[in-house]
Amino acid sequence: MLTDAPLDTKDTPPVKVHHLNCGTMRPPGAPLVCHVLLIETPGSLVLVDSGYGLDDIADPKRRVGPARHFVRPVFDAEETAARQVEKLGFRREDVRHIVLTHFDADHIGGLSDFPWAEVHLTADEALGAVHAPSWRERIRYQSPQWEHRPKLVEHRPDGDQWRGFAAARELDAIAPGIVLLALPGHTRGHAAVAVDAGHRWLLHAGDSFYHHGTLDGHSRVPGSLRGMEALIAYDGKKVRANHDLLADLYRRSDPDLLIVNAHDPALLEKARATA
Ligand SMILES: [Zn+2]
Structure with missing residues (x-):
């Protein structure tokens, strides 16, 4: 039976969440961001996704591959999580954990800037990306x-x-109030990540949808994004089911919940404006 109640979280929830853009992209039709959460917990810093990293900027051909010609990242070092963490006055070494929605290049490029960090992901995503990729996943x-x-x-x-x-x-070995939610479709083991930010829950839905119009039902979703979403889907049927699930949740308008995703600049702005 499904429950509407949030998970009970023990101890203190994460204290502060910063909303970073770790990779502006310029595909045809719609500018995109790489929305990364930087969470201050009592024991350490935690990232949700990592965007593009310094090594991607140094060697985009080898690290990001041909997709860079389509999504056209700006590759600005100042946008990397590494530089933004330092600019906020933290040490890079304080980032002890990175929770991934999935393993696509625009989400994991920053991992090598934090080589000591534990990288949390679903077992299915590790299987499809690292352990036993199909030929499509290998590409x-x-x-x-x-x-x-x-x-x-x-x-x-x-x-x-x-x-x-x-x-x-709940990833309580990291901190209470960080929850990994299975949401396969975009990739084999894609996940969403829910974070208890004290005054509200944030649901980072990764790439399970690209544009807020998918949830609100009235804003126009650019055709280029719809095409990209369908083209890259591991399982298109599950992607559409995820849209329905998330649109239902959005329509419920839970006052203590904000849904964001990885690439919608409007949702990033909304999260920052209401943080
Ligand atoms: Zn992405």
Whole structure:
């Protein structure tokens, strides 16, 4: 049975969440961002996704591959999580954990800037990207981005339920109030990440949708984004089911929940304006 109640979180929830853009992209029709969460917890800093990193900027051909000609990232070092963490007055070494929505190049490029960090992802995503990729997955993912051998910590979100998501796993070894939610479709083991930010929950839905029009039902979703979403989907049927699930959640207008994703600049702005 599904429950509407948020997971109970023990101890203190994360204290502060910063909303970073770690990679402006300029595909035809719609500018995009790489929305990364930087979470201050009592023990460490935690990133949700990592955007593009300094090594991508140094060697985009090898690390990002031909897709860069379509999404056209600006590759600005000042946008990397590494530089933004330092600019906020933290040490890079304080980033101890990185939670990934999935393993695409625009989400994991920053991993090598934090080689000591534990990298949390679903076991299915690790299987499709690293351990046993299909030929399509082998083309999709960029192995030079993980040649530094990040410390992968694989999770199976098969525990509690969370606001309509059937499979959730609270990552309480990192900090209370960080929840990994299985949301496969865009990739084999794609996940969303829910974060208890104290005054509200943030749901970072990764690439499970690209544009807020998918949720609100009235803003026009640019055709180029719709095309890109369909083209790159691991499982198109699941992508559409995820849209329905997230649109339902959006329509409920839970006052203590903000849904964001990885690439919509309007949702990034909204998160910053209401932080
Ligand atoms: Zn992406």
